[in-house]
Amino acid sequence: MMMPLGYHIVVLAATVMSAAHVISQEMGGPVEPVGVDVGVMVGQVVEHHFTGCHLVLFTTTQHSHVFSSIIRLMSVSVEAIVVAEAGWVSQDQLTQDHLLKGLWGDTRTACRALILDVTTSNNNTHLTFRLAEAAGLWKMPETRVVVVGGTEEVEGILLHNNFRNIVHALYLAVHFPLQTPPLYRNTRLRKIFQQEASVSERVWVYRRCLYCNNGEADVQLICKCNITSFPQYVDYLFYHEPFHNFMGHKMLFSTVPYFPYMDYTRDSEEPGTKVTVKDSLDARLLSTIATKLNISFEIREQPERSRGLQKDGRFSGMVGQLQREEIDVSGPMATLAERIRVMEFLSAYQVDVMSIVSLKPTPLPQHLSLIRPFAGELWLALLMSVVAWGATLWILQRAWWFVARDRGVQFNTALLYGWGALLEQPPPDPSINISGQVLVGWWLVFCLVITTGFRSSLIAHLTVQGKSHPPEDFEDLLARNNWKWGIEPWLLSGGVLLYFSRHTDPVVKQIYRETETVSLAEALQKVKGGGYSFLAVNFKIEVELASYHADNYGQSPFYISKKGLVLLAAFGWGFRKGAPFYQRFRQLVLQLEDCGIIPYWTEELQAQRVKENRAAAAMVTRASVENTLPDDNAEVILGLNHLQGVFYLLFLGSFLSILTLLAENINHIHSSPQANNNCSGKQEK
8 A cells, every 4th residue: 555755653562462451451441432532642643743754553463442543543644554563573583674674764754753552561562662773763863752651651661772862752641540550760750640640631741851851861741631632732742942952961072183173181091081172173162062052071082092994894993982872972083984874974174185295396497497488399399390391491492493493402501591590590591482482481470489489488487487396186296206205104094094095096096005104204304305295184284384394484395285185075073873962063063164163263273273383392493594485576687597508508519519520520531532542543544
């Protein structure tokens, strides 16, 4: 049978005996009218509070008049009700697994609801709770729970561990006059039953409150009603905004140090010790939330100082503590697919990116300033153009000579003309016909554009000294010859380790394979030596360099890459699965994020930490003067250093001319004896 979208009630009954039989014994009369009245009463709750929820009926008895009445009432607006027997299902593991797989219904529905019938006996309620535990009820705090039963186990059921995360839970206690008043653990409730029970008020409505008993869960009596005249409007039964005041509830918070997210001093040397939080993002967030919601936090260091890695389905570190429900909240940590299966995640602050720290860009050598205006491929294309143009002019003139028998042009003459035109000192025009003159004219236009571009670029390179380009990303690191890089050991854990070890990009794989682990101080010394880069998280390295490796003007010999490498999708807090306060925390953090408070805090904490570090170290100047960059706006006077490349070209040209002279002399010496022999032979004849 099909069920219309929008209703899903999960009804769990732990009765083994017939509800009708027991109630009839207790009431001393027919039970069917009582079952009908209880069904009408539950139907009113369903109508006013479960609209849009997913409805399923689950019971252990086929003869309960309470459930029969509920089914008849629900069938008016619902096409079908699914009924199963809990006792029978609990004995068949395969059937139970099949049921649990689809128990909570369609995810497109607005909510879920659960009704428990314990009107018969409290001796077998463990079947209900065992099934509720297997169904993962504790993971769904927003599930609305209604318990229908007698007056014996109000506290025992509403305060059961299976309901530890449930926000909305009611107990409709049907009070039978012939029953002996029960002995409650809570003497206050026992006195209420003994002194105020009356025949007319046969339904007492109790509500579970999570934090009303000095921050602990408790049971509240909210209504005494008649079973036949249950209030039509029951909007007050459930809390609508239950998390404005936690009444001083204490939450356990596990953490590891990671500035600016979390910073603290340990209270003792024992693993898992309490910590005293220093000014950091978590300190400000926790203080704000504690003040807003009246919560207290017990903050302890994670004993392993680890966020958690998975092994055989079990986690270590903070994630493992959340998985075992040993703590309520932990952070800071990154979100990962396997972690989300065992905890809830809240993105609480900006993700820290990985930066590449290298030596600051150094001035390029001035002897290359003459060739730097053009890229290498442009110089090659220009050389090939000169040769190709000279060859074309020579071929055209040879073709004209072949037809007209006029004088031709030698190849070296055409080549020297093309070279001279580029230098703006061309020799006489070697062309002897109109086609050659057209070719020469277009070559002169080409030379005009090329020389103009070279001249303007050369002036810029001579007056503004060029800088080297430090690596900005992983591709830049791999493109450099004999370049090495390192990372701090603590970073190669958790989410960063999984990013490198599981990445399929060959570039990332090679970076991870060739990365060496070094301490921060050692890495910075290697960077100063050149040919080395350091992979570091941006927030930490910015504070480190500004605190200990910069002068009073903020100048530092180190360069932090502009392109931050995002290795983690989100960064924030982890919550134990099913934590009822998760949505309230998320709402407050999003409000702080939307109004820009968290980014502002981040920048403020960094600047404050730099100031504290510099004051503590009493640092006046830590960077050497030679590392300070010159003022780009200062007036530049060209000197020998700027034009040294011209002299190198002059020396090169002189050396080539000497080699050419030697070649000519050698050629002349080898050719002279042959010419003398030819002359002697002619004279003898």
